[in-house]
Amino acid sequence: MASSLTKDSSGIPGSEKTFFGHPRGLATLFMTEMWERFSFYGMRALLPLYLVSGGTAAAGGSQGGGLAMTAATATAIYSIYLAMVYLLAMPGGWFGDRVWGPRRTVAISASVIMLGHLTLALPGQGAFFAGLALVALGSGLLKANISTMVGHLYDGPDDPRRDGGFTVFYMGINLGAFAAPLVIGTVGQQVGWHLGFALAAVGMGLGLVQFLYGTRHLNPRSGLVPEPLTREERNRVLRRTVLVVLAAAVFYGVVVVAGLYTMNWALVPITVAGLLIPVAVLVRIKRDRELSDGEQSRMTGYIWFFAAAAVFWMIYDQGGSTLAIFAADKTDTSVFGWSFPASWFQSVNPVLIMALAPLLAWIWLYLARRAKEPSTVVKFAAGLALVGLSFFLFILPLSAAGGGKVGPLWLVGIYLLQTVGELCLSPVGLSVTTKMAPAKYASQMLGVWFLAVTAGDCVTGLLSLAGVDLNTTGVVALEAAVAALAGIGVYAYRGKVRTLMGRVH
Structure with a gap:
């Protein structure tokens, strides 16, 4: 693998700037994913500690300002949150394939993640759950599509650089995951929980800026919708979505009015x-x-x-x-x-x-x-x-x-x-x-x-x-x-x- 940033994949110096011998777009996706993982793992490192802070399960001497939940409730919320991130990866891939295309889906999802972290930075249980839902939704939308765009940078599955490209991309994930608890965790635990969540939003914001700035280096295929929905399919999806939302709203409305929630x-x-x-x-x-x-x-x-x-x-x-x-x-x-x-x-x-x-x-x-x-x-x-x-x-x-x-x-x-x-x-x-x-x-x-x-x-x-x-x-x-x-x-x-x-x- 070439180590120069000025060699193209064919080995001809200066013909095209590359990222360690890979297409230059890999640098854009590497940095985007690194900052997204920085925000994700930083918030995740704080999540269970914030939930138990101020309650009976909190560590001695820890700061207050959390939600004072039991360890069991905190574990349940944390586990369900992670489960939803991975569950939403399937509809995330569907949106990339059928509605927005991978590039637009990643830009929208990164914005949703940043908004989620900013919402988490607000005090109150309502803001917390709304922010958590937004981060889960955005992470699910982003997960499959950014990997798809890495694949688009190469000439099919037989391109000899492909496996190396995904290895470099994988390093970006772990760099972000490694740095996040050291930075966001320290600020969240020792300065203020909500400031830590806000710092996660800054990380995702940097990733979004990097992505938007570097989109010109991505393969044009990443901006296309591979299998656009037909008008009939779109109407059917909208009808089903509206019905599900209305049913949920009616059901939970009855539960709340009855005082059972x-x-x-x-x-x-x-x-x-x-x-x-x-x-x-x-x-x-x-x-x-x-x-x-x-x-x-x-x-x-x-x-x-x-x-x-x-x-x-x-x-x-x-x-x-x-x-x-x-x-x-x-x-x-x-x-x-x-x-x-x-x-x-x-x-x-x-x-x-x-x-x-x-x-x-x-x-x-x-x-x-x-x-x-x-x-x-x-x-x-x-x-x-x-x-x-x-x-x-x-x-x-x-x-x-x-x-x-x-x-x-x-x-x-x-x-x-x-x-x-x-x-x-x-x-x-x-x-x-x-x-x-x-x-x-x-x-x-x-x-x-x-x-x-x-x-x-x-x-x-x-x-x-x-x-x-x-x-x-x-x-x-x-x-x-x-x-x-x-x-x-x-x-x-x-x-x-x-x-x-x-x-x-």
């Missing part, structure tokens, strides 16, 4: 929908009679991967809720007499990814050259085993904390196991999704993969809404056992799953 009237239906929609999507694809026998077999095999991924994300995403609250309340946030905000723990995962991803990629390549690389099924089993092991490890500091605090290296060790598990499962999951997708649903299957995150987070949300305390040794041990048993099950049935996968490995 509580937060659970909103949270429970959203969580249940987040579980039912992934199941409905998989069933619809599986029952499609137009699929060939081979495609039907691969979809049956894919359901194993989907279920395994849902279990994985159920535990992994608690790194920002259950573990974050434990970090603030029960973990010593000082090293050699120097103290740091608890939100800084959220930078551990992205820095470990940047350090370990190249190493693991080299290991897979080394083993592949010797015909010893683990199969996709074995990598999935390893990912589940590692995330289960991380929660078995969590039992030790959880038991030892009692009324005191444990050392920060316990959490670093837990995040290390989860990160290695993520690197075993997540990239492989994206790859196997594209390989096993039926031709008819090729463009939709990445959205289906994201629904596994939705399903896993909704399970966590339902447990929290049911009053289950996720910070107890019994519950943590049960979750760890479920992940470990799922890993063992996937490994034990690896032969059957490989048969269902056909030629895909």
Whole structure:
């Protein structure tokens, strides 16, 4: 890969400015995604801490001004929020394909995200939930479309620069995720929560300016609508949308007038929908009679991967809720007499990814050259085993904390196991999704993969809404056992799953 910014992809100096040997538009998308992730992960690092601030679950000595919720309610809201981000990635891709085109969808979604962070910067519970909904909506709209535009920069799937381009783009994600808790987390925890949320809005604003300024470097295809809606389709979508909104308004209007409304009237239906929609999507694809026998077999095999991924994300995403609250309340946030905000723990995962991803990629390549690389099924089993092991490890500091605090290296060790598990499962999951997708649903299957995150987070949300305390040794041990048993099950049935996968490995 060329390191000069003034060499084009053909290697002829000076003919066209490039970004480390890649199309110059990659710099625009890299910076846009970096700032979007900066705003997203910064707000996410503050979210559970802000929710419990001032309440019984708050860490001793933390500032007030939060919403004084219990740890269970904070975990439920956090989990449902993440679930909605990934659930909305599917309609986000649909808007890019059918309504606005990827470029306009990203510009609109970035504006919505910035507005959401600005709304979060306002005091009051109403502003908080409105802002959270806007950030979830904008993030869902942006997620699929900005990746699509990265693909547009290259000459088809066989362009030798394509994989390297996505690797560079992925580094932008992790740079933003690493820096966000250090900057936004520090300001939010030590100066003011709402100032931290406002700083997230500034980050997204910088990303939006960068995107609008650099759009001239993007492929013209990114500005087109690949499959515009017909007039009949548009009218049908509008009618259905209006009917759903009216039905919801009438229903919740009756609930409010009757004096029955509580937060659970909103949270429970959203969580249940987040579980039912992934199941409905998989069933619809599986029952499609137009699929060939081979495609039907691969979809049956894919359901194993989907279920395994849902279990994985159920535990992994608690790194920002259950573990974050434990970090603030029960973990010593000082090293050699120097103290740091608890939100800084959220930078551990992205820095470990940047350090370990190249190493693991080299290991897979080394083993592949010797015909010893683990199969996709074995990598999935390893990912589940590692995330289960991380929660078995969590039992030790959880038991030892009692009324005191444990050392920060316990959490670093837990995040290390989860990160290695993520690197075993997540990239492989994206790859196997594209390989096993039926031709008819090729463009939709990445959205289906994201629904596994939705399903896993909704399970966590339902447990929290049911009053289950996720910070107890019994519950943590049960979750760890479920992940470990799922890993063992996937490994034990690896032969059957490989048969269902056909030629895909």
